[in-house]
Amino acid sequence: xxxxxxxxxxxxxxxxxxxxxxxxxxxxxxxxxxxxxxxxxxxxxxxxxxxxxxxxxxxxxxxxxxxxxxxxxxxxxxxxxxxxxxxxxxxxxxxxxxxxxxxxxxxxxxxxxxxxxxxxxxxxxxxxxxxxxxxxxxxxxxxxxxxxxxxxxxxxxxxxxxxxxxxxxxxxxxxxxxxxxxxxxxxxxxxxxxxxxxxxxxxxxxxxxxxxxxxxxxxxxxxxxxxxxxxxxxxxxxxxxxxxxxxxxxxxxxxxxxxxxxxxxxx
Amino acid sequence: xxxxxxxxxxxxxxxxxxxxxxxxxxxxxxxxxxxxxxxxxxxxxxxxxxxxxxxxxxxxxxxxxxxxxxxxxxxxxxxxxxxxxxxxxxxxxxxxxxxxxxxxxxxxxxxxxxxxxxxxxxxxxxxxxxxxxxxxxxxxxxxxxxxxxxxxxxxxxxxxxxxxxxxxxxxxxxxxxxxxxxxxxxxxxxxxxxxxxxxxxxxxxxxxxxxxxxxxxxxxxxxxxxxxxxxxxxxxxxxxxxxxxxxxxxxxxxxxxxxxxxxxxxx
Amino acid sequence: xxxxxxxxxxxxxxxxxxxxxxxxxxxxxxxxxxxxxxxxxxxxxxxxxxxxxxxxxxxxxxxxxxxxxxxxxxxxxxxxxxxxxxxxxxxxxxxxxxxxxxxxxxxxxxxxxxxxxxxxxxxxxxxxxxxxxxxxxxxxxxxxxxxxxxxxxxxxxxxxxxxxxxxxxxxxxxxxxxxxxxxxxxxxxxxxxxxxxxxxxxxxxxxxxxxxxxxxxxxxxxxxxxxxxxxxxxxxxxxxxxxxxxxxxxxxxxxxxxxxxxxxxxx
Numbered sequence: 001x002x003x004x005x006x007x008x009x010x011x012x013x014x015x016x017x018x019x020x021x022x023x024x025x026x027x028x029x030x031x032x033x034x035x036x037x038x039x040x041x042x043x044x045x046x047x048x049x050x051x052x053x054x055x056x057x058x059x060x061x062x063x064x065x066x067x068x069x070x071x072x073x074x075x076x077x078x079x080x081x082x083x084x085x086x087x088x089x090x091x092x093x094x095x096x097x098x099x100x101x102x103x104x105x106x107x108x109x110x111x112x113x114x115x116x117x118x119x120x121x122x123x124x125x126x127x128x129x130x131x132x133x134x135x136x137x138x139x140x141x142x143x144x145x146x147x148x149x150x151x152x153x154x155x156x157x158x159x160x161x162x163x164x165x166x167x168x169x170x171x172x173x174x175x176x177x178x179x180x181x182x183x184x185x186x187x188x189x190x191x192x193x194x195x196x197x198x199x200x201x202x203x204x205x206x207x208x209x210x211x212x213x214x215x216x217x218x219x220x221x222x223x224x225x226x227x228x229x230x231x232x233x234x235x236x237x238x239x240x241x242x243x244x245x246x247x248x249x250x251x252x253x254x255x256x257x258x259x260x261x262x263x264x265x266x267x
Numbered sequence: 268x269x270x271x272x273x274x275x276x277x278x279x280x281x282x283x284x285x286x287x288x289x290x291x292x293x294x295x296x297x298x299x300x301x302x303x304x305x306x307x308x309x310x311x312x313x314x315x316x317x318x319x320x321x322x323x324x325x326x327x328x329x330x331x332x333x334x335x336x337x338x339x340x341x342x343x344x345x346x347x348x349x350x351x352x353x354x355x356x357x358x359x360x361x362x363x364x365x366x367x368x369x370x371x372x373x374x375x376x377x378x379x380x381x382x383x384x385x386x387x388x389x390x391x392x393x394x395x396x397x398x399x400x401x402x403x404x405x406x407x408x409x410x411x412x413x414x415x416x417x418x419x420x421x422x423x424x425x426x427x428x429x430x431x432x433x434x435x436x437x438x439x440x441x442x443x444x445x446x447x448x449x450x451x452x453x454x455x456x457x458x459x460x461x462x463x464x465x466x467x468x469x470x471x472x473x474x475x476x477x478x479x480x481x482x483x484x485x486x487x488x489x490x491x492x493x494x495x496x497x498x499x500x501x502x503x504x505x506x507x508x509x510x511x512x513x514x515x516x517x518x519x520x521x522x523x524x525x526x527x528x529x530x531x532x533x534x
Numbered sequence: 535x536x537x538x539x540x541x542x543x544x545x546x547x548x549x550x551x552x553x554x555x556x557x558x559x560x561x562x563x564x565x566x567x568x569x570x571x572x573x574x575x576x577x578x579x580x581x582x583x584x585x586x587x588x589x590x591x592x593x594x595x596x597x598x599x600x601x602x603x604x605x606x607x608x609x610x611x612x613x614x615x616x617x618x619x620x621x622x623x624x625x626x627x628x629x630x631x632x633x634x635x636x637x638x639x640x641x642x643x644x645x646x647x648x649x650x651x652x653x654x655x656x657x658x659x660x661x662x663x664x665x666x667x668x669x670x671x672x673x674x675x676x677x678x679x680x681x682x683x684x685x686x687x688x689x690x691x692x693x694x695x696x697x698x699x700x701x702x703x704x705x706x707x708x709x710x711x712x713x714x715x716x717x718x719x720x721x722x723x724x725x726x727x728x729x730x731x732x733x734x735x736x737x738x739x740x741x742x743x744x745x746x747x748x749x750x751x752x753x754x755x756x757x758x759x760x761x762x763x764x765x766x767x768x769x770x771x772x773x774x775x776x777x778x779x780x781x782x783x784x785x786x787x788x789x790x791x792x793x794x795x796x797x798x799x800x801x
Contacts, residue, residue, distance in 0.1 A: 046636075056637045061675070070316065073319065104320070106320065141324075142313045244775065294581070296569050371590065462570050
């Protein structure tokens with residue numbers, strides 16, 4: 001699996017060179033940190049949600065990221081139009097099912113978006129279990145009360161059923177397309193103490209999917225770079241806020257060689 | 268009043284252990300910093316506002332915080348449904364009447380929410396004067412042009428009339444339930460130079476109210492921990508942004524013993 | 535043109551003394567950083583967008599800033615009401631046409647707002663070209679793919695036609711009222727790596743326009759202070775996030791004398 005490390009390093013270089021336009025329908029909480037993470041990693045972010053313009057905006061974007069964190073009916077309408085446009089134009093799109101399993105409205109929204117065939121679904125373990133329809137999801141609001149290990153079988157089944165890549169992120173990140181699977185072991189517990197870092201990872205997955213056709217490799221590379229930056233940032237942090245600053249700085253400065261050297265792939 | 272210091276330290280430990288789920292209907296400006304303050308202090312934040320799901324989300328939350336900072340009609344509807352659900356299920360809820368007194372729309376919204384009997388009302392001095400209906404409120408947009416001292420009588424009267432706890436925060440924080448009152452003297456002027464730190468305090472009050480039935484003690488503990496962290500953060504800051512970073516780091520790292528040692532209770 | 539440096543220093547002092555109330559209809563991404571930039575520079579920010587209250591709020595504000603970054607129909611309605619109120623009451627207002635040229639919805643919104651006669655239009659080069667209706671705008675989502683030099687003629691023509699001041703910001707900032715023009719050369723490339731720093735500049739232009747009747751001088755002063763703070767902050771940064779922290783700290787701490795000393799006016 002050194003292949004993942006090599007590919008991740010390579011794709012980071014490609015991303016920085018191509019600077020893809022990533023269209024986000026983000027939640028309000030995550031907009032600042034997700035936009036800053038995308039800029040730091042080398043992408044060009046835009047946040048556009050209105051039904052009047054989402055299809056037009058998708059049409060010239062390199063990827064779309066839909067995050068259901070702070071839902072309302074008009075936004076769901078925008079999400080559906082954007083996802084449909086992405087599917088029709090074969091633009092890769094990422095679904096972040098924040099709080100799936102917590103309310104009926106969230107479950108209905110996810111159910112309405114899945115037929116538009118997301119390229120990648122990125123969530124925490126509880127969200128992946130909920131989207132997969134597996135008993136045992138224990139969402140605590142929008143935080144996870146499940147481990148990645150508990151969600152592994154569900155993630156594989158969901159990926160296979162949907163024909164997509166599933167990323168269950170947590171202390172261990174699992175990336176699977178149903179057939180292939182890889183587990184990454186970088187990152188740091190402080191990442192759970194900063195709001196919306198999961199959402200920002202979904203945005204970064206979109207940026208990598210914009211420059212690499214194989215969504216499994218793209219999603220693994222995104223999680224790899226993100227996790228390595230997280231591990232390194234923790235060494236400079238005195239708490240969650242200084243961690244966030246160091247983390248965004250590192251997304252900008254981390255070298256492909258460093259990613260390749262530091263990546264922990266779990267056998 | 269050393270009792271307040273002892274209780275504040277104790278409740279900080281309880282909060283970190285219980286990690287309550289705090290449901291926020293926050294304003295757009297405050298979402299990032301309020302969520303990060305809640306995570307740092309040890310709570311699990313969620314931001315959910317749509318009428319389709321607020322009542323369901325409140326039902327499994329440990330506290331609700333409603334902030335009227337960036338109002339619009341659909342959000343007011345969500346606020347009313349959520350507040351009603353919280354009252355009916357006896358879930359503690361905090362009202363932050365941002366900009367009360369500044370426009371008719373804000374005053375009407377506050378008037379519509381008060382009958383749902385907030386557990387705590389947290390505002391700056393001008394907002395508390397406006398909610399209390401006292402002449403003399405001089406809001407400057409959403410900032411206060413009144414001192415806590417000017418709002419003291421109004422705060423007590425409002426608390427008594429509403430049967431709730433009122434927190435008027437500023438250079439001095441006043442916490443009262445009409446019968447009891449305490450004034451705290453920590454914090455730092457830099458707190459007025461960072462947007463939404465008042466809003467984030469309301470969210471933190473919600474977190475403490477989730478773990479302590481006596482809302483007066485809970486609100487005083489929240490203001491105590493917040494103020495002590497603010498005083499300590501100011502020593503590390505070179506301006507408002509580095510203050511914010513140090514402050515959030517400290518909400519995560521401050522020890523109960525430090526809170527007890529540093530708290531300034533004004534006789 | 536040392537005059538610009540002297541005037542900028544003077545207006546910074548005036549702004550800090552008067553602490554104007556700046557009413558923002560901001561985009562979601564920029565709210566946190568724009569509010570913090572306004573507080574740091576010495577203004578009192580408020581974010582208010584609902585049709586029920588924007589006209590009332592404008593009436594006691596010292597300036598209005600409208601940013602179309604995260605558009606939707608209800609917000610456009612609020613923008614139109616607010617802009618009309620500002621024009622009728624002769625309150626200076628700033629238009630930030632984020633992503634102009636990228637979608638029809640954005641172009642229509644700009645067209646609907648221009649008749650309310652903004653005092654200042656602040657955008658990146660691609661946006662200014664698009665608003666001016668000049669062929670050759672190459673927006674990349676909400677980022678610019680044009681240089682300030684490419685937008686210079688269009689900026690002058692737009693300013694003349696609209697009877698307003700136009701600021702095209704980028705590596706070089708151009709400020710023109712059609713007749714007068716000045717180019718400023720401070721700032722740093724890291725400013726393009728932090729989301730919404732252009733939006734926050736528009737807000738700061740509003741703060742200066744609130745305290746200086748000559749909008750050309752006000753806009754130049756805003757860009758001058760902003761650019762000098764950016765240059766200085768870059769020396770303290772290890773990446774985009776630590777840059778943002780240092781930058782906001784500097785907006786708070788920079789002295790008028792430093793602005794006067796450091797300002798680079800391009801002949």
